[in-house]
Amino acid sequence: MFKFSYNWLKAESEIGADYDGLLEWLNLQGFEIASIEDYGDDKAVEIEVKANRPDMLSVAGVLREYYAGRGRRETKNFTPDVPLELTDDNGVLSHRIVVDSKDVHRYCAAEIRGVDNTGETPEYIKDRLMKSGIACINPIVDISNYVLLQIGQPIHIFDADKVKGDIRIENVHAPTKFTTLASTEIELPTGALLISDDENPLCVAGIIGGHAPEVTAETKNIIIESANFDHIIERVTSKKTHVQTAASYRFERGVSPATALPGALICIKMITELCGGEYNKTGYMYTDGTSAGPQTITVTKKRINSVLGSDLDIPQICKYLNDCFFGTECDDGENIKITVPDFRLDIEYDVDIIEEVGRMYGYHNIEPQPIKLYAPYVENPVNKNANKLRDIMVGFGFIEVLTYGFIPGSAMQMLHIKEDSEYYGDIKILNPLNNFYELMRPSLAYGLISTAVSNMSVGKNDLRIFEVGKRFFRQKDHEDGYNEKNVFAALMTGVKLGRGFGIAKDAKFSVYDAVSLLDAIMREFNIKYEIRPTDGLGMFEQGAGGDIYVNGRRIGYIGKIDPKVLLEFENGKLARDDAAYLEFCFEGFEETKRSIEFDSAYPSVTREYNFLVKNGLHFTDYSPEIKAASDIVVNVSPRDVYVGAGVPKGFTSVLIRVEYNDPTRTLDFEEIAQVESVFLKALSDKYGITIKL
């Protein structure tokens, strides 16, 4: 982001300025207008500057872009005519400057003695700083900030009288404490660039100053630092210390070494004019040789057009590049040798040049072209299964919800999931937004239960909801120590079939409906499954939870949510009815082809039997006895279960429908009675199951 006064830009422009034209051009070039503050006769315009264009973080940069749009090919020279001889003799100033780091690319230092910093900063400077959101401190500090905004060069000024001995710039070798100008103590990471004198740390280079050499109204003698520090160490230090300043923001994105000297010269001129004093005609300049000369890149016309999908000729390409201050040479009508201006640190490769040509040509002028590429289509089974599950659920009247992948740190206690459970989640987020988002979810249960109770709080008690998402778990041998699976979960509670239209009273969801749902889904996928009882998952009511197995592998769980678990949730007390839940991993589901079996031409006979079954027995275990009695038993299906009046304690009444058929003949009742006696005996002998009288 860069915010500037439009009038300032206009005052600097050598070709006048057109406000609407400027905004339109900036927008077209991808510098979005983030905000505009209206000051009547002026406007403060804030533009979004992406990380690749730090050259746009100054009035000079925006002006260059404006010139580019207007075809003025010469940038404004902001360097004043101030005679300053540069030397690499570090003893030329009142304090010796010792640069001892590879992270310093330029260090330009100049000295002014006898300044008067007691006056007022001129109105125009105050006005421009204020509109850029920078507070005014005192004339010298304000001028240093002004230069930063004007040409993008961060400036630091030391009170020379407060510096004890040498000014030394070096990387710290161990984490080091530092107190900033704002009196906050920060810890510099190893490698951070620290500037110190013989006694005290003075400032964190390019990031923030300290109290020791602070410029105040009483300051008389100053040393101006206009330096260039490496963007990597600036970024790392700023991130680790959580200190970001206008200077660090620019340094971490990259500042051109070419502005170090102009920065110092502008400061000398402005300070001597406004605060008086005499400057040392010799300044110190350290340079490590980076960016010594202009960079050149060669790109072919063919490459430019093939990347953009355009048909531009050499004069057009050269015009666009020249308009944004690139030098071009082309002798053979194909290869273009391009000289990159020193302020464009982002231009490294041919593609960077191609983007410049593209944006100057105008993305809106690029004609869309259909893709002419054949790539084989590869099916994604997880995506296919997820969509199939969604379609199935929509058919059953369920509503899909999406919940966050992270859940509260207390979620495992709330769900009564114990540490030894496979579904216990303890993958913590180091920097959670708050304690609601501390853990990666090991199950979708927390999200679905929260959704259910929050809907109950607005009077929605009859719910059928589902979610398709990831569950996360630890796995030592998996990459990074974690793994995740795509799972499906559904929760149902409240009325499933309301009173009226032939229904005498509300029918409510029970755990058997969850089983029915699972069964219907598995039929759709043509997958055989079994449910085995579990005590492992504390989320379910004792005896009303089971694990879902496919091919002997546990893929999920199903059961009635323990009402005590619901009470752990805010508004959980609003839950009046049973809540049934199921969740399973559907990765690896493959729908197998099936064939249709044609019905027998002879009529079937259907009989229903009301059995008294001891609790703990499973339909899937005892019902095969019925089937085994004879080949004429073609179908055995449960119709109802009942516990209550008339059923002894510890037993359940189970109504079972049996269909008898023989594809070769019509059955007679005696035959059926005989088969009945076979399975009734077997059920009674093996399971103690009797007909309920």
Next chain:
Amino acid sequence: MAQFIDDKKRELAEKLEQSDAPDKLQGVETAFRKVMKELFAEMKALPNEQKKEVGAAINDFKKDFEERIAAAKKKIAELSKKDLAVDLTVPSPEFIRGKIHPLIRVGRMFEEVYKEMGFSIAYGPEIENDRHNYEMLNMPYYHPARDMQDTFYLEYPKVLLRSHTSCVQVRYMLEHKPPFMIISPGVVYRVDEIDPQHTPCFYQVEGLVVGEGINLANLKWAVMESVKRVFGPEYKVKFSPCYYPYTEPSAAVDMGCIMCGGKGCRTCKGTGWMRVAGAGMVHPNVFEAVGYSRETVGFAFGWGLNRLPMLYYKILEMRKLFENEISLWEQL
């Protein structure tokens, strides 16, 4: 005789008046036939000179009363029709179709469009590492663009929640050779405090096309065409220069704000546009990182999928997408 006819007439008329059901009307009709029979029999006994006059009177009576019976029959039939009619404007609550979440619905629309164009669908993990999420995408540890994609970290070093599904593309490229066209839909995470327009977790659909001859004009087509097919041809789309570390040239895709029709409102921050995607030609550094030659060409795009259902269903607040107020989704 005339008196007799009048008496019968009155008697039958009274009965007819009280006939509000088909069986009663049947009774009146039977009585009427009987009266007619009697009258004609009596007329026969009259002297010839009287026969003509009385015959005419009986015939008038007969004609008139038959008409009245027919009218009464019609009226009763109509009444009974109404009595039997079912109010077909009353649905029972028997058939309720469920709903797919709006975000997934719109995501599926885009998936369908891209599948028609020949794209395959690739998935990848949400728990990622720094290498796939940043380093290989031309975002070394010191890159300032990381600020825009700050994410959540887990306790093992450099393990994080992916900030974009571009890491799926990285994984795909590490395992496949061009040409290919893929989209990678999925959940991504950013350190964004929850407010009306921000959620710490959202959805993306990213696309990657790598193969000979692929250019920026193809990218513009893929992006524009998908909007056209999902939202309709009249929809405004803007394709402008932008910056992403992993693409060069890069582009931003904006759609005209549906809330204000492009005039500028709170939702679009007064710009009239909503940023819906980032795109560009894949940076040679990315190709190099996955072991391809730097000369490889391809484009990538990434839809911020949260914005699209907002535009499609006029959902004013992004956070609503994760609040799961069932009564809202029931309206879909």
